[in-house]
Amino acid sequence: MATGPASKAKSKEADAIMPNLASVRRLEAVGFRAWPAASIQYDGSWQIRLTAGHPSKRLNSVNPLDPSDHLDIENRVERAARRFGAYDRPLVFRQSPLAPPQLEAFLDARGWRRFDETIVMAGAIADLDIDGGMDHLPMRDIGRYVDASIAVHGRDTALKAGLTEVLSSIRPPSGLFVIEDGLSGPVSTALCVHDNDMAGLFELATRADKRRGGYGRDVVRAALRWARHRGAEKAWLQVESHNPAAIGLYAALGFQEVYRYAYRQKPGHG
Structure with missing residues (x-):
């Protein structure tokens, strides 16, 4: 037909x-x-x-x-x-x-x-625009990374022990990336987890007063170059659908939407 x-x-x-x-x-x-x-x-x-x-x-x-x-x-x-x-x-x-x-x-x-x-977005690393910006090596000190992540996200410091426990429990190799300003400290963070041919990005954030300065793009590129060097072929990440600035950044790097998920909770909770 x-x-x-x-x-x-x-x-x-x-x-x-x-x-x-x-x-x-x-x-x-x-x-x-x-x-x-x-x-x-x-x-x-x-x-x-x-x-x-x-x-x-x-x-x-x-x-x-x-x-x-x-x-x-x-x-x-x-x-x-x-x-x-x-x-x-x-x-x-x-x-x-x-x-x-x-x-x-x-x-x-x-x-x-x-x-x-x-929104869950993904892309073949060979097709992503990740070769610009400065190189940043992952840090090995989980405590330092947790402190930086809490500061960049503006989270309660009471979450430090729980986040440290989660990061310490990750089994696949992971890279902890922090971009710092010499005067004001950490400005952008990313966690990159390398699982076989996949590289997942988590904890992506840029400090509120430093957004639109290219730091988010730089930390994503640095993390994915690290993953590519380790043999990863596909990258993926998650971004809330009400964050158009981040969605635009990832789309510009070459990421495309794969699927969406949402949370459900009983009335009167949350």
């Missing part, structure tokens, strides 16, 4: 809406290894991640990993709530394209709010 321009356009639109699930599964897997939770349990294919020492949603969320796993949703949500209650954490679902549509409908029907939509 012949395919006309309209059907081709519709097919392209569908491809943009429906990401390749094999790619999503691989990126989810390397993401979990790069940002390890202290406790990981499974209820069917729902991965339940909990971390007493750090409040990150990725470390404290239910992550459904099979679109066909949708039996007994109500009881499974209640079981997850009890586990989160034992950690004194609010129950949060992280809904990627791997989550079953029936779970999404279940949460919708009960008014669970959807928040913090995040």
Whole structure:
């Protein structure tokens, strides 16, 4: 049967809406290894991640990993709530394209709010614009990096122990990158985790008073050159959808959207 321009356009639109699930599964897997939770349990294919020492949603969320796993949703949500209650954490679902549509409908029907939509972007390192800017070597001192990251992000220093524990638990080789200003200290940070042929970027930030000065671009390029030297072939990162400046930076470097995820939480929480 012949395919006309309209059907081709519709097919392209569908491809943009429906990401390749094999790619999503691989990126989810390397993401979990790069940002390890202290406790990981499974209820069917729902991965339940909990971390007493750090409040990150990725470390404290239910992550459904099979679109066909949708039996007994109500009881499974209640079981997850009890586990989160034992950690004194609010129950949060992280809904990627791997989550079953029936779970999404279940949460919708009960008014669970959807928040913090995040875009996962990726690109072949050979095609990314990473050869400009100064070279920066990764630091080896996790404590120094944590201090710099907290300062750049403007976070509470009470998070230092938890973040140190998370970074110390990362199994794949990782590079801790900090760009500093001689007068005012750290201005930009990045964590690059090299997992086989993949390089994941985390903790990307530039201090508020130093944004639009090229520091973010420089730290991304330095981290990915390090990963390329180690043999990484594909880079990926996550950015919240309400951050157009960062999305524009990564797109200009050559990153493209692969898929999106968002968090869901019961009404009256958070």
